[in-house]
Amino acid sequence: METTDLIFRIVLIVIIFAISLVVAMYSTYAERKVAAFFQDRIGPNRAGPWGILQPLADGGKMFLKEEIIPTNATPFLFIVGPSLAILTACIGSAVIPWGQAIVIGGHTFDLQVTDINVGILYIFGVVSLGVYGIMIGGWASNNKYSLLGAIRAASQNISYEISMGLSIIALLMLTGTLSLKEIAEQQHGFAWNVWRQPLGFVLFLVCAFAETNRSPFDLPECETELVGGYHTEYSSMKLGFYLFAEYINMFISSAVMATLYWGGYNYPGMDWVAAHVGPTIAPIIGVVVFFGKIFFSIFFFMWVRWTIPRFRYDQLMDLGWKVLIPLAIANIVLTGVITTLLN
Amino acid sequence: MESLSNKRKVLEVKPLNFLERAYLPAIMGGLATTMKHFFKKPVTISYPEEKREFSENFRGMHSLKRDENGKERCTACGLCALSCPAEAITMTAAERKPGEENLYREEKYAAVYEINMLRCIFCGLCEEACPKEAIYLDGDIVPTDYLRKDFIYGKDKLVEAPLNQ
Structure with missing residues (x-):
């Protein structure tokens, strides 16, 4: 029993890791395709049918590019930067509940790598570690544009983490638990948290855009002002790691968003389905639903990117400090008042 | 001063109302606009597989013409x-x-006739100047190549194919 659990867990870790990487890989392709469709174009269509081998071609290109470490850069930190960025992006997926417990051959397995009771705090910790990858990389490059980009990224992430945390607090007042698995289970059927916390969701969404450095908050790599931002000096696969980390972050934050607000693996009519297909197939359908939500969320990230122009830096800070934080605090007060009145 | 054309418009800058300042409605509008484009047919023409139809007076690659008996018209004037x-x-x-x-x-005829396709601006003045109706820019787009010397087109590429008797 112990060993089967252990083996299942290791298999699950490998699968989740592979899925994160594949999703990130194909997000780059999806981004280009989606951008093309939004602009009435076709997009990449030369590598393989409909261009589906494009990410492989891009990856191969990245590996074959010349590896440059600037003379005045700090070589150790220069390599640590992108490694840390991709590492922190990958470990966030450990606490996400991908589905209900699945029954295979009489054994029950959790579709979650680890169910720690402070899951949300873990996610927050990992997310705030993500800044170090960018900060170290930008600092080690010994380039003013990299440094400015890194500083922008750091201040942006710190500012938006506050309102993100505050918007989560309102949610936690309703759920009463920090464990992501319990939060997902509470939203059984159609009782998704987004119906109870619409303002909190909007705040979380905006902050998620800022945390992943996605447009309209992609100031750290604002080409017109900063050349390439924090990865100006990076080339080859180290640059690839930074870009890859952004897409993995997008995937993880979509998963977190789906778990916290959009019901995770829950969908209306899941009890009926579970009663009809049995305890092995039903969780798999739940996982598929969960991934559907994640993919729509990733699509939404891209949709916004190709719609809204970039903020100016002072506007970004204004929005973060003068709009989102007061709104988040108001949301907490509102949630407290309403829950007290209803009880 | 009075406007002579009557085209002058006085613009009024109104302060933004609450909905406009809230960003979100405008963002929704933008998202709707982009979504409309998502389902539009792409305007891309996948050149080389597909080709845009040329206009009637399109000027492409030159060709040196032959007369009705298959003789070269050019007299190297x-x-x-x-x-x-x-x-x-x-x-x-x-x-x-x-x-x-x-x-x-x-x-008299042209033993060597060369056009440097990198210099040519496809203005069609050679066509107009020719008294013998020997040169026309009625061909396709000039294809790409790797070396500069390969863009100097000689008679082998320019002269029309001989008539089949």
Whole structure:
């Protein structure tokens, strides 16, 4: 029993890791395709049918590019930067509940790598570690544009983490638990948290855009002002790691968003389905639903990117400090008042 | 001052109302606009597989014409080279030998005729200058190549295919 659990867990870790990487890989392709469709174009269509081998071609290109470490850069930190960025992006997926417990051959397995009771705090910790990858990389490059980009990224992430945390607090007042698995289970059927916390969701969404450095908050790599931002000096696969980390972050934050607000693996009519297909197939359908939500969320990230122009830096800070934080605090007060009145 | 054209418009800058300042409605509008484009047919033409239809007076690659008997029309008078604003055309004239009457229409012909396609601006002045109706820019788009020397097109590429008797 112990060993089967252990083996299942290791298999699950490998699968989740592979899925994160594949999703990130194909997000780059999806981004280009989606951008093309939004602009009435076709997009990449030369590598393989409909261009589906494009990410492989891009990856191969990245590996074959010349590896440059600037003379005045700090070589150790220069390599640590992108490694840390991709590492922190990958470990966030450990606490996400991908589905209900699945029954295979009489054994029950959790579709979650680890169910720690402070899951949300873990996610927050990992997310705030993500800044170090960018900060170290930008600092080690010994380039003013990299440094400015890194500083922008750091201040942006710190500012938006506050309102993100505050918007989560309102949610936690309703759920009463920090464990992501319990939060997902509470939203059984159609009782998704987004119906109870619409303002909190909007705040979380905006902050998620800022945390992943996605447009309209992609100031750290604002080409017109900063050349390439924090990865100006990076080339080859180290640059690839930074870009890859952004897409993995997008995937993880979509998963977190789906778990916290959009019901995770829950969908209306899941009890009926579970009663009809049995305890092995039903969780798999739940996982598929969960991934559907994640993919729509990733699509939404891209949709916004190709719609809204970039903020100016002072506007970004204004929005973060003068709009989102007061709104988040108001949301907490509102949630407290309403829950007290209803009880 | 009074406007003479009556086209002047006085713009009023109104302060933004609450909904406009809240960003979100405007963002929704933007998202709706982009979503409309998502389902539009792409305007891309996948060149080389697909080709855009050329207009009637499209000027592409040059061709040196033959007359109705399959003889080369060009007499190497040099008017095309003279008229060329990009100086893309050069030629060497030669005299027709007895027995070559079926090849060249007149006693003088171009032994070498070269157009540098990197210099050519496809203005069509050579076409207009030619008194013998020997050169026309009625071909396709000039294909790409790797070396500069390969863009200097000689008679092998320019002269029309001979008539099949």
